[in-house]
Amino acid sequence: xxxxxxxxxxxxxxxxxxxxxxxxQTRSRIVTGGGKPFMRLTRAGxxxxxxxxxxxxxxxxxxxxxxxxxxGYVCWGDGELLGQLMCSVQEPMPAxxxxxxxxxxxxxxxxxxxxxxxxxxxxxYKNNSLGYRKAFDQxxxxxxxxxxxxxxxxxxxxxxxxxxxxxxxxxxxFEPVFKIVAWANAQGxxxxxxxxxxxxxxxxxxxxxxxxxxxxxxxxxxAPRQGQRRRPTSR
Numbered sequence: 001x002x003x004x005x006x007x008x009x010x011x012x013x014x015x016x017x018x019x020x021x022x023x024x025q026t027r028s029r030i031v032t033g034g035g036k037p038f039m040r041l042t043r044a045g046x047x048x049x050x051x052x053x054x055x056x057x058x059x060x061x062x063x064x065x066x067x068x069x070x071x072g073y074v075c076w077g078d079g080e081l082l083g084q085l086m087c088s089v090q091e092p093m094p095a096x097x098x099x100x101x102x103x104x105x106x107x108x109x110x111x112x113x114x115x116x117x118x119x120x121x122x123x124x125y126k127n128n129s130l131g132y133r134k135a136f137d138q139x140x141x142x143x144x145x146x147x148x149x150x151x152x153x154x155x156x157x158x159x160x161x162x163x164x165x166x167x168x169x170x171x172x173x174f175e176p177v178f179k180i181v182a183w184a185n186a187q188g189x190x191x192x193x194x195x196x197x198x199x200x201x202x203x204x205x206x207x208x209x210x211x212x213x214x215x216x217x218x219x220x221x222x223a224p225r226q227g228q229r230r231r232p233t234s235r
Contacts, residue, residue: 074108142180155186158179
């Protein structure tokens with residue numbers, strides 16, 4: 001232990017900073033295998049996932065796992081994934097790593113999806129394209145707006161759609177559209193479309209208003225009872 005301390009005392013002053021920078025770059029290069037399959041949108045406008053390129057069923061609905069929303073950076077070079085650094089959106093955006101092999105790191109966003117209409121299918125969908133970033137930003141805006149009015153059912157159920165536009169060089173460009181079709185809670189219970197019953201308290205009986213003339217005019221004499229004879233007046 002004393003030998004380690006002696007060697008440490010001889011290290012340069014910027015050793016720690018350089019070490020952390022190296023760790024960051026190393027982590028950005030690590031691409032772990034296994035785990036959930038990745039989803040992507042093809043150039044033909046089709047959603048597929050997994051190594052087998054399984055097509056997503058049209059009209060299928062997917063629950064967005066809000067605990068698996070991510071942001072960070074990715075580095076691509078000539079179609080090859082060189083590195084990425086991602087973390088939860090609940091944490092601050094990490095520092096942008098230094099370029100790898102001359103290629104810069106670009107912002108990337110991602111989320112976990114679980115198919116509602118086909119049980120047992122879970123995927124990860126992350127991308128750094130402009131179209132994906134726009135769709136992801138709109139999804140976050142919708143979630144925030146929903147949370148303002150409902151702090152329980154604010155987990156979105158989406159349908160994966162697309163929009164497209166013509167490009168002079170690349171032809172028809174398809175972009176993802178995340179259409180929210182329902183809302184669920186953290187336990188996966190989808191909110192019913194039926195309105196919840198609301199108990200309304202019965203109103204208290206209103207008091208009859210006083211006549212405005214009650215204190216101004218004399219009371220009228222009581223009406224004679226039916227059958228009552230009047231006494232003759234004395235002369």
